[in-house]
Amino acid sequence: MSKVPAPEQSLTFTNPLLEGMHPDPSICRQGDTFYLVNSTFEYLPGLPVYASTNLVHWDLIGHAITRPEQLDLSSARASGGLFAPTIREHNGLFYIACTAVGVDGPSGSFYITAASAAGPWSNPVWLPDAAGIDPTIFFDGDDIWWAGCRQVAEPEYEGQTEIWLQRLDPVEGRLTGPEHILWTGAVKGAIWAEGPHLYKHGEYFYLLAAEGGTGDNHAVSVARANNVTGPYLGNPRNPVLTHRNFGGTAAVQCVGHADLVQATDGSWWAVALATRPRHSLTLLGRETFLAPVAWENDWPVFNPGLGCLSESGEVPAFVTAETNAAAEQPLITSPNPVRRVLGRDEPWITARGFPAQHMGEAGSENRIALLSTGARVDRTEPAAALGVRLSHHTAAFAATVERLLRSPAAGGPMQTLVGISLSQSPESQIRAELSVEKAARIDIIEVAGGVSRIVESRNLDDETFDRLVAGEPAGIELRMAVLDGATVRVETGTDGAVVLSADLPARVLSTEAAGGFVGAVASVYSMGTAGTGAVFAEMVYER
Structure with a gap:
């Protein structure tokens, strides 16, 4: 693992955190260590797992899909395969929820578990009743909830989707109980309300979602409810994070698909995907960026005072000791050499x-x-x-x-x-x-x-x-x-x-x-x- 600074120091981060193809970031924390996972689509090993004790320096400690018996992607189309994972930790066990799209054999939504984020990860538990893509898993006391995104059966407009919620029974490995429709996005006419993540903060449950598609109109929106099953009220200021109004000359574009995490000092942070076109061409794919988050009037505010992703920023020294997140040598330690x-x-x-x-x-x-x-x-x-x-x-x-x-x-x-x-x-x-x-x-x-x-x-x-x-x-x-x-x-x-x-x-x-x-x-x-x-x-x- 990378060295951790002395407690009195702060660290400067530079965006993107993870350069090159690192889309759809999801993040969680166990103790002093943050863990992050990305989509990999048709590429294997699948779902890289990164660890950090400071949100700035990230080490690749393993992958979640490492064995042929876990998943067969031999028939995956270009940009098919593993879509939008969510990583969470609960009672010492790590979970990743994900979707395998456009492949022969087992496909659809599944979850895997591991005692260590570095792996090994279990074989998938497939959920045939979990329609759509981009699943998330949410723990609320003894309840385990599964949410996903799917197209509306009778849409008001082309590309309209809905985010739905149902209980997960981890013993039986199946969804159970009634289904709840949570949201169809913040903006009418905005396509693909997707990439949902659920949180509990204060007296509210929060639903974070991407919408507008993963291209130029990508954005992050948020809604809240008194109960996890809703009804959800959208933030009047939605979308809460986007660069779509910056135009085609912006250095950073296509911002969306965010996930939130709380550090040990109580501060909140978001990871999100974005692109860095050069000469109007995007060669590097979608990368992982970092932004601070504050809570105002019981709503999250991304990068307060700016409202967009910045080139750099500071992370306070909320880690007090050097730790080793993985019980083994990292595969890659950042920053990468020249x-x-x-x-x-x-x-x-x-x-x-x-x-x-x-x-x-x-x-x-x-x-x-x-x-x-x-x-x-x-x-x-x-x-x-x-x-x-x-x-x-x-x-x-x-x-x-x-x-x-x-x-x-x-x-x-x-x-x-x-x-x-x-x-x-x-x-x-x-x-x-x-x-x-x-x-x-x-x-x-x-x-x-x-x-x-x-x-x-x-x-x-x-x-x-x-x-x-x-x-x-x-x-x-x-x-x-x-x-x-x-x-x-x-x-x-x-x-x-x-x-x-x-x-x-x-x-x-x-x-x-x-x-x-x-x-x-x-x-x-x-x-x-x-x-x-x-x-x-x-x-x-x-x-």
């Missing part, structure tokens, strides 16, 4: 599958053997790819194809396709790719709207081809650099000499072009004939 060497211990993410399913030993911690299953990264398939989130508007991702791997068990003609990519979805990618079949070739490829085009291509010499086919060291260098969120510079080379170079517009990787709910991911991949692949070395992420 140059991160990527190896086997990196918490890689993989679309529709687990990284360990594709990763093999390669002789050292900073080398990885990656074997293809025959699935492709430009299709909605569980391809062999290891990724890290693009977290900065100016950053570089590089790897060296040290040597090729060709399994004799594959038999027949074999084509090896290995490389690096920046990807927002199977239909929106930029790749630098080594192809070896009857010849060896390097291609720079752009995939836009599902249509692939080779931007630059060059055949390698016969000597290099022979070394590659023989599995001998070849040293094919691949590098992609994002420049100010506008351009992607792709360079490939051997022995330090540039073979190919191209500058491509970054727009293909943006939410504006590709849609969806995720941010760009930088990956090494193998997608040739099953059993072929490569040993990747010198993998780095630089900012």
